[in-house]
Amino acid sequence: GGIIVILGIAVTVIYNVITRQTSDNLKQCLSTYNDDxxxxxxxxxxxxxxxxxxxxxxxxxxxxxxxxxxxxxxxxxxxxxxxxxxxxxxxxxxxxxxxxxxxxxxxxxxxxxxxxxxxxxxxxxxxxxxxxxxxxxxxxxxxxxxxxxxxxxxxxxxxxxxxxxxxxxxxxxxxxxxxxxxxxxxxxxxxxxxxxxxxxxxxxxxxxxxxxxxxxxxxxxTISSDRVTAQALTSYLLNSARKQKAAVYYNPNSSYSSSLKNQFITDFSASGGNFIEFDLSTFLFSATNTIKQAQKQGISTLVLLPDSTTRTKAIEVIKANSPRYLIIGGDSVYHSDILKMGAQDAVGLVVAIPWHNS
Missing domain, CATH: 3.40.50.2300 (Response regulator)
Structure with missing residues (x-):
């Protein structure tokens, strides 16, 4: 049980040395306020x-x-x-x-x-x-x-x-x-x-x-790009889980979510996978209805790629699944809210993350 981590990438700290004059002490009292x-x-x-x-x-x-x-x-x-x-x-x-x-x-x-x-x-x-x-x-x-x-x-x-x-x-x-x-x-x-x-x-x-x-x-x-995460998700689905079909959930209004979705479907399709997409940001989004649509097409894998603004919608999918199908997700799913709100329905969830405190 629990969440399975499938990607470990060492974080490399980049030091960029710039030759430039050091600044002396502040010439006057700081007086600019409310500029964030x-x-x-x-x-x-x-x-x-x-x-x-x-x-x-x-x-x-x-x-x-x-x-x-x-x-x-x-x-x-x-x-x-x-x-x-x-x-x-x-x-x-x-x-x-x-x-x-x-x-x-x-x-x-x-x-x-x-x-x-x-x-x-x-x-x-x-x-x-x-x-x-x-x-x-x-x-x-x-x-x-x-x-x-x-x-x-x-x-x-x-x-x-x-x-x-x-x-x-x-x-x-x-x-x-x-x-x-x-x-x-x-x-x-x-x-x-x-x-x-x-x-x-x-x-x-x-x-x-x-x-x-x-x-x-x-x-x-100092963190890997979405390309690396997408490759890990694709490899897990095709090689470990032996799944050729997937329902992909994402937010098209998010650079992060769209980037990860695009990288994933590119890799997944190139390796013979088939998929359907669901927009987590739509006002009338229904987790239950999307799972039913996936079921009609013979899909038994749900791929969650939300951003922070649509994470609650991803949790709805997890709870609606309850748990029948394999669910995997990007690094935004690696979050305490998933465990708290998803509870037992989140057991078996697989996530791709760049680092894990083991």
């Missing part, structure tokens, strides 16, 4: 305020970095899982100690629905840990790492605005982000035009592969 960008002058993560954190941020915005450090250290002691506090703390230490530093930006969804915030916070935690390790390394006494945080709200227009704003800052060496393929696809060219390296930890759309194979390469990612 912050080095420590305002709190961007909803629900993460503590009295010490709020006071620490207020001190930083007034250039009182010594007190800012003390207050953020106290907040950090009581809220160790808050990556925003750790980043602001390290930024404040740079200013308090007048250390030279390189500056990078991290852009992620930090507000909105539960999925958005969780994805954004996971990205932020990785960056916060890396910054802290660099700045606390006793062998590295000359240069520190400053991090600018941006909230893209998982919104294409917001992502474009932030990318343009960051492109105007001459001290930013590179950007880590964004979470979803939709936003990353929309902003990648803006970073390239400004000669800013973009490293995405989560965007898998195969469309982005063309951006990482050009002569002037400014896009990298």
């Amino acid at each position: 960008l912050s080095l420590g002058e305002e709190i961007l993560v909803p629900g993460s305020k503590t009295p010490n954190k709020s006071d620490g941020v207020k001190a930083i915005s007034s250039c009182d970095y010594v007190n800012g450090v003390k207050l953020l250290e106290q907040s950090r002691a009581n809220q160790k899982n808050d990556p925003e506090t750790l980043i602001y703390l390290n930024n404040a230490r740079i200013e308090a100690h007048k250390t030279k530093a390189y500056t990078i930006a991290v852009l992620a969804p930090l507000s909105g629905n539960h999925d958005n915030r969780n994805s954004g916070l996971e990205i932020l935690r990785g960056v916060a840990q890396a910054q802290d390790e660099v700045n606390q390394d006793k062998k590295n006494t000359l240069i520190s790492l400053r991090v600018l945080i941006g909230n893209d709200k998982n919104d294409v227009n917001q992502g474009k605005k932030l990318a343009e704003d960051i492109g105007k800052k001459d001290d930013i060496l590179g950007v880590i982000g964004h979470a979803t393929s939709d936003v990353t696809v929309a902003v990648a060219d803006t970073y390239k035009q400004n000669k800013l390296v973009l490293v995405s930890p989560m965007s898998t759309a195969d469309e982005l592969s063309t951006k990482s194979n050009t002569e002037a390469n400014f896009f990298f990612r």
